Amino acid sequence: MSRILVVDDDEYVRESVCEVLNLAGHETLEASNGEEGMTFIDNEAPDLAIIDIWMPKVDGLTLLRRVRAKNQDLPIIIVSGGGPGETLERATAIADTYSADHVLFKPFESDELLEMIRKLLS
Amino acid sequence: MKDGTMADIPEEPPECSAERLKELADTNARLQAKIDEQSLALADLEESRAQLSDLASAASDWVWKLDDQLRFIFISDSFERITGISPSMAMGKTRWEVAGADPDCDEFWRQHRDCLMARKTFRDFRYSFISAEGQQEYSRTSGVPYFNGAGRFLGYRGTAIRETDEILARQKAAQLEQSYREIYENAVVGIFRATPEGAFLQANPAMVKLFGFTDEKEFLEAVNNAAENLIPGPPLRIALKKGIEGSGSIEAFEAELLDKTLKNHIWVSISASEVRDENGTVKYFEGMVRDVTKQNKAETELKESEARNRAIVEALDRAQVGLSITTAARGILYVNSSLLKFVGLTDESQVVGRKLADLQRHGLSDFARIGREMYDSIAKTGSWKGDLEWRRADGTIVYLRARSAPFIDDAMIHVILDTTERKELEQRELKLEEGLKQSQKMEALGQMAGGIAHELNNLLHPVINFTLLIQDQIEDPKLRHYLSRVLECSRKAANIVSDGLTFAHKGAGERKMADLMELTKRAARFTRGILPMDIELKIRTAEGAAIAEVNETEFIQVVMKLAQNANDAMEGVGQILLQMDCVNLDGADAEKLSLEAGEYACLIVSDQGHGIPDDILDHIFEPFFTTKQVGRGTGLGLTVVYGIVKGWNGAIAVESQKGEGATVKVYIPMSHKAEPAPEAKGI
Numbered sequence: 001m002s003r004i005l006v007v008d009d010d011e012y013v014r015e016s017v018c019e020v021l022n023l024a025g026h027e028t029l030e031a032s033n034g035e036e037g038m039t040f041i042d043n044e045a046p047d048l049a050i051i052d053i054w055m056p057k058v059d060g061l062t063l064l065r066r067v068r069a070k071n072q073d074l075p076i077i078i079v080s081g082g083g084p085g086e087t088l089e090r091a092t093a094i095a096d097t098y099s100a101d102h103v104l105f106k107p108f109e110s111d112e113l114l115e116m117i118r119k120l121l122s
Numbered sequence: 123m124k125d126g127t128m129a130d131i132p133e134e135p136p137e138c139s140a141e142r143l144k145e146l147a148d149t150n151a152r153l154q155a156k157i158d159e160q161s162l163a164l165a166d167l168e169e170s171r172a173q174l175s176d177l178a179s180a181a182s183d184w185v186w187k188l189d190d191q192l193r194f195i196f197i198s199d200s201f202e203r204i205t206g207i208s209p210s211m212a213m214g215k216t217r218w219e220v221a222g223a224d225p226d227c228d229e230f231w232r233q234h235r236d237c238l239m240a241r242k243t244f245r246d247f248r249y250s251f252i253s254a255e256g257q258q259e260y261s262r263t264s265g266v267p268y269f270n271g272a273g274r275f276l277g278y279r280g281t282a283i284r285e286t287d288e289i290l291a292r293q294k295a296a297q298l299e300q301s302y303r304e305i306y307e308n309a310v311v312g313i314f315r316a317t318p319e320g321a322f323l324q325a326n327p328a329m330v331k332l333f334g335f336t337d338e339k340e341f342l343e344a345v346n347n348a349a350e351n352l353i354p355g356p357p358l359r360i361a362l363k364k365g366i367e368g369s370g371s372i373e374a375f376e377a378e379l380l381d382k383t384l385k386n387h388i389w390v391s392i393s394a395s396e397v398r399d400e401n402g403t404v405k406y407f408e409g410m411v412r413d414v415t416k417q418n419k420a421e422t423e424l425k426e427s428e429a430r431n432r433a434i435v436e437a438l439d440r441a442q443v444g445l446s447i448t449t450a451a452r453g454i455l456y457v458n459s460s461l462l463k464f465v466g467l468t469d470e471s472q473v474v475g476r477k478l479a480d481l482q483r484h485g486l487s488d489f490a491r492i493g494r495e496m497y498d499s500i501a502k503t504g505s506w507k508g509d510l511e512w513r514r515a516d517g518t519i520v521y522l523r524a525r526s527a528p529f530i531d532d533a534m535i536h537v538i539l540d541t542t543e544r545k546e547l548e549q550r551e552l553k554l555e556e557g558l559k560q561s562q563k564m565e566a567l568g569q570m571a572g573g574i575a576h577e578l579n580n581l582l583h584p585v586i587n588f589t590l591l592i593q594d595q596i597e598d599p600k601l602r603h604y605l606s607r608v609l610e611c612s613r614k615a616a617n618i619v620s621d622g623l624t625f626a627h628k629g630a631g632e633r634k635m636a637d638l639m640e641l642t643k644r645a646a647r648f649t650r651g652i653l654p655m656d657i658e659l660k661i662r663t664a665e666g667a668a669i670a671e672v673n674e675t676e677f678i679q680v681v682m683k684l685a686q687n688a689n690d691a692m693e694g695v696g697q698i699l700l701q702m703d704c705v706n707l708d709g710a711d712a713e714k715l716s717l718e719a720g721e722y723a724c725l726i727v728s729d730q731g732h733g734i735p736d737d738i739l740d741h742i743f744e745p746f747f748t749t750k751q752v753g754r755g756t757g758l759g760l761t762v763v764y765g766i767v768k769g770w771n772g773a774i775a776v777e778s779q780k781g782e783g784a785t786v787k788v789y790i791p792m793s794h795k796a797e798p799a800p801e802a803k804g805i
Contacts, residue, residue: 012584082575107583107616
């Protein structure tokens with residue numbers, strides 16, 4: 001039983017991810033942009049964060065950088081849904097550069113996500 | 123006989139007596155003796171007269187006699203014989219009347235008349251008169267007065283001589299002398315006379331003037347005392363002497379001399395010869411000096427101009443500029459060796475004498491049409507330029523660019539360049555440009571595909587995951603089947619989106635070996651085109667080649683993106699340095715860049731912009747990271763560069779300090795197959 005922060009501007013994506021996590025027995029925190037996500041991380045100390053790259057206001061990479069500036073330990077999964085100029089390879093390269101723990105490319109499926117979380121939290 | 127006076131005649135005899143008779147007889151005897159004597163004297167006289175007459179008629183002068191009124195009463199026959207003039211024209215007239223003069227008005231004749239009136243003897247009186255034929259006649263005459271026994275003046279007797287021929291000859295000689303003098307004085311050429319030792323004795327005004335003098339004496343002094351090669355000084359004297367001694371004369375001997383100022387050089391041509399006296403001794407040299415400075419200058423200029431023309435023709439040949447001369451009627455008259463080389467021929471006889479249209483078997487272009495166009499254009503506008511394609515005997519094609527213009531007479535001159543290389547480069551450039559356009563199109567497509575993919579993935583993600591959730595909770599096989607169909611379709615849709623994204627992001631194409639030095643120069647040309655005018659793009663490449671395996675289009679894209687970024691940092695004003703070097707990265711340096719140690723081509727792009735602050739230096743290759751205002755950039759530029767360079771197994775390093783500009787270095791592994799690169803300069 002872990003507390004997982006889901007940061008995604010897309011309500012449906014957020015809900016579907018949280019539903020999968022809840023059914024798997026995790027508690028979820030939902031944020032629709034980087035700024036909200038940062039507040040949750042600061043205040044709620046989640047065990048893991050799933051962060052979308054493309055978001056309005058403060059995007060996923062900025063959030064990632066801010067988190068890593070003070071917290072090297074929080075496991076973070078970067079989610080890319082494509083976007084102008086975006087590819088899985090590039091997302092992976094960026095994840096490497098900024099010390100995200102894993103990258104998922106939408107649409108990813110529940111099994112894949114849960115397996116990854118299990119590994120990261122074990 | 124002095125003057126032909128008669129012997130004294132005795133007086134009448136006195137009355138007779140015996141004594142008287144005796145006296146008479148004595149007297150008679152004396153008389154007889156006297157008569158005898160007289161007869162003898164008469165005979166003598168007669169003889170003397172005859173002699174005189176003979177003399178007078180044989181002499182070259184004539185005898186005349188004037189009466190007491192000074193009028194001619196006798197003129198000897200020789201007058202007519204000598205002068206051809208009848209004496210009657212003078213008989214009964216005074217001498218001045220014969221000369222048509224009036225002593226009352228004419229001083230010359232008045233003096234003569236006074237002399238006669240004083241009954242003085244005169245000698246060698248010269249005068250002239252006009253003959254009946256209108257001929258000017260000159261005479262010289264001498265005369266003495268004669269008197270009777272009582273001392274009465276009877277007239278003048280004298281002789282005269284004709285001087286007409288002599289005077290006319292003298293006048294002619296004087297005229298001749300005058301005209302020679304005038305020629306000497308006014309001659310355009312210098313005329314001189316010098317001693318056998320070479321000392322100048324005489325120089326005409328032209329010669330004096332030639333050397334900048336005004337006075338002959340001053341000139342002669344200067345010449346004869348000159349130590350310098352001033353004027354015809356010592357060296358010239360020696361040359362002249364030697365030249366003349368050899369053959370007696372010199373002809374058009376040329377020398378460069380100085381004038382009076384010792385500054386101006388004069389070229390003169392001297393012709394001179396020696397003049398000998400009756401013993402064969404050389405008296406002096408005489409000669410002419412002609413100023414040939416202008417002529418020599420013209421000749422020198424002509425020679426120089428000829429040499430220059432020849433040098434131009436040779437230099438054009440060496441510079442691989444083709445040259446040909448043609449006429450419409452006679453075809454090709456001349457081709458240089460460069461042109462022969464261009465068209466793959468070895469001997470000018472293969473083309474000389476032919477017209478362009480005769481060489482059609484070599485032509486890809488229509489030579490006859492080109493020929494017509496050329497002559498038309500030259501006739502209308504005075505020149506022509508055009509291209510033609512030529513097939514060499516070995517089948518290779520050369521592209522020639524000609525510029526033609528009228529030449530001497532009806533000939534045309536054609537300057538021809540082999541533009542094959544440029545043409546090929548243009549074609550390559552065109553291809554590259556097309557490739558770039560294509561890659562930009564692909565990039566735009568990728569952007570669009572990425573955007574659509576983002577939207578679709580955000581929809582497909584919940585569709586798939588919610589379906590999975592439902593499927594977990596439903597046991598009706600039919601409903602489960604329906605849901606598996608939904609999943610199947612959704613996953614297919616996700617694959618299509620993913621494939622599309624992959625396709626759109628596929629690189630511009632394969633990689634191959636390329637010389638990055640050369641490629642950098644080409645990239646710079648494309649880059650120049652996208653930069654504002656106020657940006658100075660400076661290119662620096664090391665010598666030699668830097669061979670690496672890249673995609674040319676991608677490389678140019680990288681250069682352009684980095685330059686674009688540099689330009690944005692400088693806000694359109696400043697200098698961008700684009701540099702390509704070869705570097706050897708050792709272990710530590712390579713490790714910092716996550717590269718293996720070895721040789722790398724290093725592309726450096728520096729700007730003079732505001733620099734990149736430390737805190738954002740690490741993020742500049744992130745997608746969507748941008749310091750630019752909204753609407754000025756997507757922030758994707760450097761990410762694309764990053765992706766491309768990663769693809770080449772290269773690395774990027776950025777150095778910058780805020781306010782001091784930024785330098786981006788792109789390291790690209792050099793191919794080991796390449797020839798060893800020369801040492802990098804200027805890093």
